[in-house]
Amino acid sequence: MAATKVTPSIIVGGGRVGKALLEMGGGHDLLVKRGELVPIDFPGPIMVCTRNDDLDAVLQSTPQSRWNDLVFFQNGMLEPWFESKGLVDADQVLAYFAISKVGERPVDGITDTNPEGLTAAFGKWGSAVAARLHAGGLSCKVLEKxxxxxxxxxxxxxxxxxxxxxxxxxxxxxxxxxxxxxxxxxxxxxxxxxxxxxxxxxxxxxxxxxxxxxxxxxxxxxxxxxxxxxxxxxxxxxxxxxxxxxxxxxxxxxxxxxxxxxxxxx
CATH class of the missing domain: 1.10.1040 (N-(1-d-carboxylethyl)-l-norvaline Dehydrogenase; domain 2)
Structure with missing residues (x-):
C-alpha cells in the first residue's frame, strides 16, 4: 500500500499536538512558534495548535489573506470568538486523541461505542488534515457543518x-x-x-x-x-x-x- 500523501503545512504552536502533527508530516512543514509571523507565501493549511487564549495573537501574526487557511485544533466553544472575528465557517478539528507529554505517541480515542474513531475535521482543508492523521496512524473523518x-x-x-x-x-x-x-x-x-x-x-x-x-x-x-x-x-x-x-x-x-x-x- 502506498504511503498517504501529506500536504505540507504551517503548524502554529510547538506543544504536544503541534509536535505530533509535525512528526506525521513528510519533513516539508513549517513550525511557527509563539511570537513568530505566519508567512504569506507558504501554501497549504495553517494548523493552529496553541492554547485558546493565544488565538488573538495568532490572528495578529497571520496575514488576513491567509485567514481562510487557518485550521483550529482547540477544545471548547469557539463559535462566539469565530463570529467576533468574521471567521464564521472556519476549519476546525475535534481531536479525540490524547498526548500525555511532548514527543509521546498520541493515543487514539477509539472507543467500544465508536470503534471507527471519533476524531473529525470540517472545512476546506478537512481532507488534508484527515490524510495527515491517517499517516500518523490515527482515525479522522471529514464532516459537513x-x-x-x-x-x-x-x-x-x-x-x-x-x-x-x-x-x-x-x-x-x-x-x-x-x-x-x-x-x-x-x-x-x-x-x-x-x-x-x-x-x-x-x-x-x-x-x-x-x-x-x-x-x-x-x-x-x-x-x-x-x-x-x-x-x-x-x-x-x-x-x-x-x-x-x-x-x-x-x-x-x-x-x-x-x-x-x-x-x-x-
Whole structure:
C-alpha cells in the first residue's frame, strides 16, 4: 500500500499536538512558534495548535489573506470568538486523541461505542488534515457543518462535565470519574446536553452518555481540572446567566451549584 500523501503545512504552536502533527508530516512543514509571523507565501493549511487564549495573537501574526487557511485544533466553544472575528465557517478539528507529554505517541480515542474513531475535521482543508492523521496512524473523518457542530458540542459537554466532576473529587482522572462517579457525571451530561440542544436548536443522537463515558475509558489516565473556563464551562454558565437575567429558570442548576461549590464562580 502506498504511503498517504501529506500536504505540507504551517503548524502554529510547538506543544504536544503541534509536535505530533509535525512528526506525521513528510519533513516539508513549517513550525511557527509563539511570537513568530505566519508567512504569506507558504501554501497549504495553517494548523493552529496553541492554547485558546493565544488565538488573538495568532490572528495578529497571520496575514488576513491567509485567514481562510487557518485550521483550529482547540477544545471548547469557539463559535462566539469565530463570529467576533468574521471567521464564521472556519476549519476546525475535534481531536479525540490524547498526548500525555511532548514527543509521546498520541493515543487514539477509539472507543467500544465508536470503534471507527471519533476524531473529525470540517472545512476546506478537512481532507488534508484527515490524510495527515491517517499517516500518523490515527482515525479522522471529514464532516459537513451540521454533524460537525453536533459532535463539537458533544466534545464540549464531555470536557465540561468530566473536568467539573473530577474537580469535586481531587486527584480523580477521567477514568475514575467514569467508574466511581458515573451517576454524577451522567446527570451533568444530561443537563448540559438539554441546555445546548435548546440554545442551538438541534437534536442530539441517542446514547450520548454512553459515547462520552466510552471516550473517558479510552483516555482514562487523563487528569481532571476546570481550565480555560471562558471556552468550556463558561459557555454553559453564560446560558444560565442569560436565563436568570430574563427571569427564567437556570437551565443548568447542577452545573451552576458545583461551580459555586468549587468557587469557580461567585
Amino acid at each position: 451540521e454533524p460537525f457542530q453536533k459532535q463539537m458540542l458533544e466534545k464540549l459537554i464531555w470536557i465540561s462535565a468530566f473536568m467539573l466532576v473530577g474537580a469535586r473529587h481531587p486527584g480523580a482522572t477521567v477514568g475514575i470519574v467514569e467508574k466511581d462517579f458515573r451517576s454524577e457525571v451522567g446527570s451533568l451530561i444530561g443537563e448540559l446536553a438539554a441546555a445546548a440542544a435548546v440554545e442551538k436548536g438541534i437534536v442530539f443522537d441517542e446514547g450520548m452518555e454512553d459515547r462520552l463515558c466510552a471516550y473517558a475509558r479510552a483516555v482514562s489516565h487523563f487528569p481532571t481540572a476546570v481550565k480555560e473556563f471562558k471556552w468550556r464551562n463558561g459557555w454553559f454558565y453564560s446560558l444560565s446567566e442569560k436565563a436568570i437575567a430574563q427571569g427564567k429558570q437556570d437551565p443548568c442548576p447542577l452545573h451552576t451549584s458545583w461551580l459555586k461549590e468549587l468557587k469557580i464562580v461567585q
